[in-house]
Amino acid sequence: MSHPRNDRVDGDRATEHGMSGFFVRVLAALLSVNLITIGVLLYHAYAFNVGTLTEQTEANIAQQIGVVGDGFEAEYGKATASPLRRLSASPLLDDYLLGSEAERLVLRRRIEQEFRQVVRERPSFRALLFVDDGGVIQAGIIDGRRAPTRRLDGGGADPAATQALTELQERLAATPLLLSSGNMEWFMPPREMQVIGPVRLGDGRPALFAGLARLDTDTGRFGGTVLAQVDLQPWLEELEALRFLGARSLWLVAPDGQAVLHPPAGTAQLDPRPFLDPIPTEARAAPAAGPGTAGLGRALTLHTDAGLLAWRDLRLDASEPFLRLIVSIPADLVSAGFQPAIRFFSAVMVGSIALLVLVSYFISRYLSRPVLALATARNRLAHAQRIARLGHWEWDPKTGRVALSDHAVEVLGLTPEDRVLDLDAFCALAPEADRGPLRELLAAASRDGTTGALEHPIGGDGPQRFVHQEVEAVDGEHRRIVGTVQDITERKHAEARIAQLAYSDTVTGLANRTRLIEMAGQALVDAQRQGHLMAILFIDLDHFKRVNDTLGHEAGDDLLRLVGERLRTCVRATDLVAAAGPAPGAAGAHAVARMGGDEFIVLLRGLREREGALRVARAIHATLTRPVEVAGKSVAVTGSLGLSLYPEHGDTVDELVRHADAAMYHAKSRGRDRFELYSADIDEAARARVSMESRLRRALAEREFRVFYQPRVDLIRCDIVGFEALIRWPDPIEGLVPPDRFIPLAEETGLIVPIGHWVMQTAIRQLRAWRDSSGVHVNMSINLSPAQFRDPDLAVQVRGLIAETRIAPSLIELELTEGTLFHDVDAGVALARELQAAGVRLAVDDFGTGYSSLQLLKRFPVKVLKVDQSFIRDVLSDSEDALIVRTSVTLGQQLGLRVVAEGVESTGQLEFLRSIGCDEAQGYLFGHPMPEDEALALLLSQARVCRSLA
Amino acid sequence: MTTGAAVTQVDRSRRVPARPWAWAPALVLTGCALLLVLATCAVLAADPQPRRQRIYIVSSYDRGYLWSQSTHAGLMAAMRRYDYLADQAEVDRFTQTDNLDTARVVLRKAWMDTKRRNSSTDPAETTLRIMRDLEAFGPDLVMLGDDNAAKYIGAQLLDTEVPVVFWGINGLPLKYGLVDSMDRPGHNVTGVWQPGYFREGLEYLKRLVPEARTFAILACDSETARPKVKQIQALAADGRLPLLLVETVQTNDFETFKRRTLDLAGRVDAFFVLNHDTLRDATGSHVDTLAVGRWYLEQVRKPEVSNEDQFVREGTLLTANNSGFNQGFMAFEMAYDVLEQGLNPGLMRTRAPERGPLMVNRERASMLGIDLAPLAPLIEEYVDAALALRPPAEVPGQP
Incomplete structure (x- = not known):
């Protein structure tokens, strides 16, 4: 005998089976149609893509051979002809040939x-x-x-x-x-x-x-x-690049059609088979292509499989081709480019079929099976309740008994014998204070049918736990009250922990920024109501980073804790009640908070006069100066303090904190270790600084900076041998901003690193541009800031720029001040050697103004000394300056370093420098820093230099 | 067809404006335009007041140097030819004072005196002095006479706004880097150079003394002489000279010069006498060109040829003159083109003057007992006296 409900279920199943058979047939038909359609579409897509890929492959081959050809023409054409042309026209050679024997000895050396x-x-x-x-x-x-x-x-x-x-x-x-025209006119x-x-x-x-x-x-x-x-040889090694195209044979063919070189003979890595291949006639006899263009053709005679031929005429100084580079790519390698496409389309086809079969399988399965069994759902519900630590109970008001589920017994910490309780015992599970509300909740549900919830602790003598009770009335033959009980202990603990974290600083235990803002807001309301003063004292430790860098971060944290303790003590010692943290009892007290990093704020409230705030500030400043014991060492730490007062300096917390911060920055800018009371002037200075920083960031992002180039002159050869790259900032608001105004801020904000990298990138790329446009090769000096020199990526950046521009690294000179080198000598030496290995020269800038350490010159691989302009300025009138310059030059000569004098402005200074054997000079006498086009024009003419040196 | 033509005529008549006064604005405008054109032509045709030009001239040598006198004469002749100098009085005034200020031109001339003042530091000091004066003068154009002026002053003026015209560069004008190319100098400098007529001079000598077979070169060791020696030696190496070159004397030591000259006088048939103006005696003192010439004329009895008229005036036998006069004249013509025609020196081809007159010194011919008749139809200028044999007081420009 079947249950009526079960009969209905069987009938539904028969219907569902019939329906699913129909759907399976329809699905099979659709699958067949889809398979045919996908096959046709894929074939057309394949054919279209193979055609496109053929064109792409040929274009790629033409481009690659073009790159190799360009490299040859650049390296052996203009870049070779340019120095030869310059040298062959050098007056030195004329002087040599016309000179006496004695003169020749000297001139030969110069040549x-x-x-x-x-x-x-x-x-x-x-x-x-x-x-x-x-x-x-x-x-x-x-x-x-x-x-x-x-x-x-x-x-x-x-x-x-x-x-x-x-x-x-x-x-x-x-x-x-x-050539002479015969009438006294001559042509070259x-x-x-x-x-x-x-x-x-x-x-x-x-x-x-x-x-x-x-x-x-x-x-x-x-x-x-x-x-x-x-x-x-280097260029032949570049031909390796063509191997990636599958180049099978390579020839260099003279204009007469004879092969002059098989590159594989010089590069053993290449396939040796080319020796067996004759030169393909199609490429050898093809007419000359225009400069910079490659030819393409099909090989008809070379390979039975009709491969691809590409050729490029290589030109040097003359317009006629000097050589022809021919590359053959076998057909199978050309078609190798299509293999990924074939694989792709095959995979798509197989995948599509598999997907269709799978989808069909799952749909038929869905149609042929009844909906999930209810038991499964119940099991899952029970499982879910266990995971959620959720139990349920039912109270029958008639009997007055409460029946608990197994999970409810577990959550409430009862024994299985306690599955049924009377109402009083159930309510007694809650603490005394919560029993009344719980009872009222149950009564209301029983009386009015309302729902409600209550959270309360349980646990008695054991560890305290929390539960959440939901109560609901169920109306049937008579009203029953059901409820759930959930263990929320973990959530409660988490909430408490979050509250703790949200309002206190984990390192010092002081109030944090959020708590401070809340307290300050309350204090402000109190001050407004009671007519008192309120003060915000902003404290920043001076050179805290040094402690972190030298003693480690743990010592830094110790120092912060000690400072926090001192501040608390100091606030107490000023005979004012001190308090911190979220303790409710501290609501009316002064407070100390850590704002992050090495910044603290002291909130002073209930002041009657500003002198009180100033006294506290002075006391704190004094107490900070006492050394503290950190990591077994005595550390002297100072602080810069800024003070703002309500209502004198603002009537909002944000304003008061901001003004105190500005006053603190002002104290920093005035030499640190001092205390400043806020004033409008300070705010203006802070705003200007922020504005400047903002504009600096924008200038960097929008490439507003420019690089100017100041010539450097060889005093023996009497010509320009290089330039120093100098940054200039034409600010849209202020006009040309002097470097001494924005560089310190850039260093302070860390912007100096991206700015310095940009300058280096621009200057090196400029070298490449000059070489491409005019064939000139000159040195480029680039200043490195201390922050840049500490950047571990510096060597990688320099090598990357050299690889990108293909500029000879020996043309690049990086200038460092003595202070930069001394900052971390061991790390500096390692980095300097890495730069030296990259081929870059290092120069010591402003030599003589800093440490002037011979030890430094010995340890660092320095090649150039730049004597500071302060010595050059009075070199003719100040005997001490003259002696310093003379000694620097002698020192450079003895150590085999080139010596460069900076700031040369007069011919008298120039003559002095030449007389003592100084190698190079730089200064307004030869040219101000100038834009790149003027610098190039000056370099090409050398006019100003000649006039200055003559 | 007739009907069609009639219809056309009627249509045209309809297009004619019915109001004749409609032409009035066009007529007025045309009249104004004509008046404007006539006024412009009148202004352009008017004889403009020539601009007063400021010219600074630098000579490599000194006032008494004969070559400098020749080039100066050419320069003065050209200035008169182009109305920069009104009369001989202005020429004389400028020649005597090195300064002239007229309504047409302001001239100043500076002397480097490098034949006598040629220590290692002299050129630099002289250059600085002249450059200071030149900058204070503010010239519209600078003219540089001979090698040292081109070499030292030219280097200062290269690629400046001031146009520069040189003359008298021995060898090609490329040598000091002032011009990039003979036919397209490329900077602000152009001028006249000396090609030298060495082969022609020796051919004339051969016609006067047919039995001469060999010759030697006599020269001092100076910037001026070295290129000339090289050029003669190159011609000899190519076999393009009528006499065989046996030896070259090139020294600044007067004693050596004398000793080797006397030695060669017994071994060669003739001499090619080049510059001998930087010789120094045993004490290191400069020996005047004419003093060297006097010694030579008195001690050597061999026919000689030279390449410039200054040496024939001094007393050598003959020259196919590389004319200093022509150099100066042509240089000023180029300067005139720059100043008045607005030509760009960077685009003006460098020039070399044609050969100057064949000159013969009668006194030297008499001393050597040479009959000038075979060459008489070709001789273009005779010099009767040898300046080197005259007392210094009789020599123009000598102290």
């Missing part, structure tokens, strides 16, 4: 210095020679050493190099340099750099040989050459 500087800037120059019209090497540098005076075609260490240089010299000698045809190579040298490294002919300005004839042997 070698100039050549050595070029080699230093262009490390790929393995040799740089000045050869006279008779083929005799007169001066030069070979592998970093002085070239011997000998005939070019005799005695060279490498026969291949000797032959190439001799051939180059002959070719240049045959170049017309001066453009001089192009001649290049021979690549030539494989005895050590296996390939090289190019480049040269420019000189015009003998006395006779108008061929006046010798300046020749360079340039290492090609």
Whole structure:
């Protein structure tokens, strides 16, 4: 015999089974249609994407070969021709050829210095020679050493190099340099750099040989050459990049169609198979492409699988191609680019089918099964109640008995024997104070059918616990009262803990900012009502960070605790009732709070006159100056104090705290360890400071800063050898803001680090821009702030900029003051060595104004000394300054450092510096700091410098 | 067709304005425009008052140096030719005082005197002194005579606002970095340079003395002489000279100069006499050019050729003159183009004057017993006396 309710359930199931079969069939049909549709769509998407990817692959190959080609043209074209052109036109060479033997000895040394500087800037120059019209090497540098005076075609260490240089010299000698129209008018045809190579040298490294002919300005004839042997190996290693494209074969082909170099022979990492491959005719015979463009084509003869060919004409100084770089990519490697697409579409297809099958399975399962069993729900409910520590009970007013569930017994801490209680015993579970309300709650529910809730403690002698009771009336044959009881002990404890945390400082146990604001608000109301004064005393410890840095954070916390205790004691000692924290009894007392970091606030209330507040402030200032014992050491700590008074300085808490803070900052700015009473002037200064800081941040974000460049001049070579990058701030409000106004604030706020990085980035990128636009290579000095020098990422940033700009690191000079170096010598030495390893030079700025420590010069890898301008200013009139400058120069010479004089403004100062052998100078005599375009124009003309030095 | 033409005519007549006074504004405007054009033409055609130009001239040498006298003469001639100097009186006044202030021009000339004052510190001191004076003068244009002025003063003025014109640079004008290219100088400097006519001079000598086969060079060791020596040696190396170059004497030691000259006088058929103006005696004192010339003329009885008229005036036999006069004249023509035609020196091609006159010194020919008849049709100028053999008081410009 079945229960009517069960019959209904079976009938529903039969219907549901019939429905689910129908849905399964419909679903199967939909699945088939969807599968066909997805297949068709995926095929079209695949075909479309393969076409797009083919174009992308070809474009990628063209771009990559373009990058490699650009690198070749930049390195061996303009960047090689530019120094050769400059050197070949150097008046030094004229003077040398026309000079007496004695003069030649001196001039040869100067020429070698100039050549050595070029080699230093262009490390790929393995040799740089000045050869006279008779083929005799007169001066030069070979592998970093002085070239011997000998005939070019005799005695060279490498026969291949000797032959190439001799051939180059002959070719240049045959170049017309001066043409006469026959009527006393003369013309100079453009001089192009001649290049021979690549030539494989005895050590296996390939090289190019480049040269420019000189015009003998006395006779108008061929006046010798300046020749360079340039290492090609670095560029060949760059060709490795093409391997990532799957380059199978690489050729460098001369204009006559002959292969002059198989790069894999020089780079063993590359696949050696290219030796077996002939040069593909399609690429060899293709017409020359325009400058900077790459050609693409299909290989018809080279590979049976019809791979891709790409070629790029490489031009040097001349407009005609010097070499053609050809790369072949086999078809299977080209199509390798499509493999991800094929895999992607296959995965999408399989995934789609799997998803459809899964969805179908779950839908059919849903349709073919009844809804979840009620028992499961009950089990889950019981489980949930156990987790929630929730029990229930039922009170029958007729019988007066309360029946408790198992969980209720557990929550109320009773024994199983206590499952049924009378009402009095149930109410007695609550403490005396809560029994009445509980009884009233039950009575109201019984009487009026109302619901209600009550929280109360339980537990008797054991640990105190809390429960939450919900009461509700259930009307049936007669009214019953049901209720739940939940253990809320953990929540109550958490709330108490949160309240504690919200109002006190965990380190010192003092009131925290929130509590202080509340207390100050109450105090303000009291003061307004009673007509009293109220004061906020803002205290900041001076140089607290040093304690943290030197003794550790635990010692710092100890110090804060001790200071807090002292403040409390001091407030008491002023014969005023002291209080802190959230204790209710402290409502009318003075209070000490820690605002965070090393900042404290003392709230003084109920004052009759301002003198009272000033007395407390003075007492606190005095007590702070006494040394304290921290981490076994006696530490002298001072504080800067700012005081604001109600109603004199504000009528809101926020205003009073802000004004006290401003007064404290004013005390800091006036040398710390002092006390300041707020005034309107202080506020104005604080506002200006905040405004300045805000504008500084905006200037940094919106790139308002500019970098100006001041020339640095070599006093021997008489030309500009570098620039110092100096920041300028054209503020939209104030105009040009002097650095001494905003740099200290930037240092104080930490903004100096991003600003300094920006200056370094801008200056180094400027070097690259000058090199690209005009082929000039000069040094760039960049000032480093102490904060920057402490930045552990500095070396990474510098290396990143060098890699980005591909500027020779030796052109970059980072200037540090002596104070910066002394801050943390060990860490500084490590960082300095890291910078040195990156190839960057370090300079000591403002030398002589600080420690002037020889120990410092010995430990740090410094290359340059910059003598401070304060010594240069009076060097002609002050014998002590003259002696200091002379000693600095001698010191630099003895230690092998270059010495730079700063602030040179007169020719008299210049003559003095030259007479004592100073290497370089900088100052208004040669040029003010100027924008980049003016600096470049000055560098290219050298006019002002020549006038100053002559 | 006839009907159509008639219709067209009627249409045109309808487009003619019915009110004749409608043309009046256009006529008035046209009349005003014509008046404006006529007034502009009248202003442009009027003879403007020429601007008073300020020219500063720097000579590398001294007033008594014969080459400087030649270039100065050329300069003065050109100034008169272009109406910068009104008459010979103004020429004389400027020549004597180195200053002239007229309605047309303000001139000042400074002398570097580097033939005599050529210690290691002299050029710098002289340059500073002249630059101070030059800046105080405020010139519209500066003219630089010969190598040292170009080298030292030119370097100060390069790439400034002041245009500069040089003359008398031995060798190509590229050598001091003042110009980038012969045909496009590229800065604020241009001028005239000396190509030298060494081969021509030797060819004339060969015609006068056909039996001459060899020659030697006599020169001091100076900025001026070195390029010339190099140029002759280059021509000799190419085999382009009619005589064989045997040896070169290039020294600043007068005793060495004398000893080697006398030695060579017995071994060569002729001399090429170049500058001999920086020689010093055993005490280190400068020996005057004419004193050297006097010794040579009295001690050597060989025919000689030189490259400038100053040496023929001094007493050497002949020269295919690299004319100082022409140098000065042409330099001022270029200066005039800059000042009056507004030409840009950076775009003005450097120039070299054509050869000056073939000059022969009759007194020296007589001393050597040479018959000038074979060369008579070609000789363009005779110098009758040798200044080096005259008492100093009779030499112009000598103290």
